[in-house]
Amino acid sequence: MGKLYDKLTQDVHLQEGLKACINCGTCTAICPAAEFYNYDPREITNTIQLRDDEKIEELLKSDTIWYCGECMSCKTRCPRENTPGQIIMALRALSQELGYFTESEKGRQQLYIKRTIGGWILNTGYCLYLEGVGTDGHPEQGPIWDWRQKHWSDVMARVGANYKGKGTGVLRKIPDEALKEIRDIFEATGANERFEKIEKHSAKKAKELGMKLDDKNNNEYIKHIFSVNNNHHNKK
Amino acid sequence: MNSEAKKTIWKNYQKEIADDNYFYLRSCVRQNFFPGAEPTFLRIMKEELQKDIYEDPGHTTCTGIGYHTDIVPFETTMTIVARQFALMTSHGYKNLVPSCITSFGLYSEVIDTWNHHPEILKRIRQNLKKATGREFEIPKNLAHSSDIIYKFRKEIAAKAKYKLINSNTGEPLKVVEHIGCHYSKMFPSKGVGGAEYPYVLVGMIESWGGELIDYPERRHCCGFGFRQYLVQANRGFTFACTKKKFESMEPYKPDMIITNCPGCPMFLDKGQYAISELEGKTYGQDGMGIPVFTFEEVAGLIMGYDPWDIGLQVHQISVEPLLNKMGINYDPEKKYLGINGKYLGKPVSPNVLKTCC
Numbered sequence: 001m002g003k004l005y006d007k008l009t010q011d012v013h014l015q016e017g018l019k020a021c022i023n024c025g026t027c028t029a030i031c032p033a034a035e036f037y038n039y040d041p042r043e044i045t046n047t048i049q050l051r052d053d054e055k056i057e058e059l060l061k062s063d064t065i066w067y068c069g070e071c072m073s074c075k076t077r078c079p080r081e082n083t084p085g086q087i088i089m090a091l092r093a094l095s096q097e098l099g100y101f102t103e104s105e106k107g108r109q110q111l112y113i114k115r116t117i118g119g120w121i122l123n124t125g126y127c128l129y130l131e132g133v134g135t136d137g138h139p140e141q142g143p144i145w146d147w148r149q150k151h152w153s154d155v156m157a158r159v160g161a162n163y164k165g166k167g168t169g170v171l172r173k174i175p176d177e178a179l180k181e182i183r184d185i186f187e188a189t190g191a192n193e194r195f196e197k198i199e200k201h202s203a204k205k206a207k208e209l210g211m212k213l214d215d216k217n218n219n220e221y222i223k224h225i226f227s228v229n230n231n232h233h234n235k236k
Numbered sequence: 237m238n239s240e241a242k243k244t245i246w247k248n249y250q251k252e253i254a255d256d257n258y259f260y261l262r263s264c265v266r267q268n269f270f271p272g273a274e275p276t277f278l279r280i281m282k283e284e285l286q287k288d289i290y291e292d293p294g295h296t297t298c299t300g301i302g303y304h305t306d307i308v309p310f311e312t313t314m315t316i317v318a319r320q321f322a323l324m325t326s327h328g329y330k331n332l333v334p335s336c337i338t339s340f341g342l343y344s345e346v347i348d349t350w351n352h353h354p355e356i357l358k359r360i361r362q363n364l365k366k367a368t369g370r371e372f373e374i375p376k377n378l379a380h381s382s383d384i385i386y387k388f389r390k391e392i393a394a395k396a397k398y399k400l401i402n403s404n405t406g407e408p409l410k411v412v413e414h415i416g417c418h419y420s421k422m423f424p425s426k427g428v429g430g431a432e433y434p435y436v437l438v439g440m441i442e443s444w445g446g447e448l449i450d451y452p453e454r455r456h457c458c459g460f461g462f463r464q465y466l467v468q469a470n471r472g473f474t475f476a477c478t479k480k481k482f483e484s485m486e487p488y489k490p491d492m493i494i495t496n497c498p499g500c501p502m503f504l505d506k507g508q509y510a511i512s513e514l515e516g517k518t519y520g521q522d523g524m525g526i527p528v529f530t531f532e533e534v535a536g537l538i539m540g541y542d543p544w545d546i547g548l549q550v551h552q553i554s555v556e557p558l559l560n561k562m563g564i565n566y567d568p569e570k571k572y573l574g575i576n577g578k579y580l581g582k583p584v585s586p587n588v589l590k591t592c593c
Binding site for chain 1: 264268272275293294307308309311316363422456460463476506509549552573581586
């Protein structure tokens, strides 16, 4: 039994997501990612249940494990109660734990997600906090989003939000004592540790690639991981 | 199976929905993208249905998007969820009502995990106590906010000013519904109608006079895919999914789309704009889009609430064609006003997609 496989089995996502796969391929048939990417959840599930550490290490360093959209359509359909989407979650957790995520283009994107979503959670108490996030990085949001960004507080007030206000309501200011509790939970339960690992391994990779990376989000490495696509990911 | 049997098979997939005394948890996505939706829901709950629904100012994100982008470990997410439960417990409530489908799926997953692994539940109780001093009870009843509107759909219909009926022809409006993957794909028994026969929105459509369109890709993902949308390099996935849905529903000529999850309406609304810019294709009448709504907005519309009070001006796809079909009385001149009548100016028109003003 391999060491990487042993580590995976400690993750409750793997315990819940992998029973015995019969290789029927139903998950691949229903998977939106398998339709778009070079991605096959049946194959991944089988690789894990065969306990081949060499192949598991290859997966942990690959783009493959980052193609899943975690829609969990596979959970509904599997006739043997496997959930490839949960197996993916265990693989992604281990890839970050070991620093392997920086070995793939899609894996390296974790730093951008950590700094945006992770930053909003810790600083505001919301996982999205979108005033100032414009159509330069999100052109698909269209001209109505430009209008909203220009008049963010006015529109919020018009439709009954309590933007940055005290008390209850839409996008209220979450009290400092609540934010402190969130940060204390992050510290006590491993989220801060994961965040630090994502930062540490990303800094190492940026150095290796000769790219500038600082603690802001407009540096060369962040722009690179946010936008680069080698165009070898998609199903032909 | 004959079509009548298919229509009623959802009845085998029912869930218990509490009838009052709710503890409400907001959605990060809904608050940012559809800021008028939650105030509309609470107005219906309090003013129309006279229900007790409570919100604690100190509740936060459930971390759902962080969890499903894999930056937040499950241990952390379970403890944050436990904190939300602790707030509910501290105010004496037992019925939890999240506004977000990602949260609803996550709460279902966390409770399911604790049922399978009592040792994890014990550890999470210790985590929460150590980090915050709080203690919690698991909710007696977990229902998404749409489940509540579904439960009282007939009461709402009885008070409604408008119906989902074309006021010119008297025909039912043709409605596409989209429940969102995490409502019942993970835990079918937790959603009305399960994963195969989703009925939570269908019940609203039928009770309010509309006609359901059962199109081939009805259950396909909207395209969010968490990291697949958030990172620009991955967004081809998102709009390939969105396009697949629109190509599938197009032949049925829907009048409107009603959604359950807070993120899906954003993708179905903005996705039509993105597809129009990328490929020159539009899916509504006369070069316009198919109007997309949250379930709260549709409930507000049939109650006769002002469309601009409930926030329909933030949609990229113009809603006016649908308002006109329903015979809704509204003032188009007030669409782009802030509070106290302050004119905010009009958004720029898209290059391809037609908008009505």
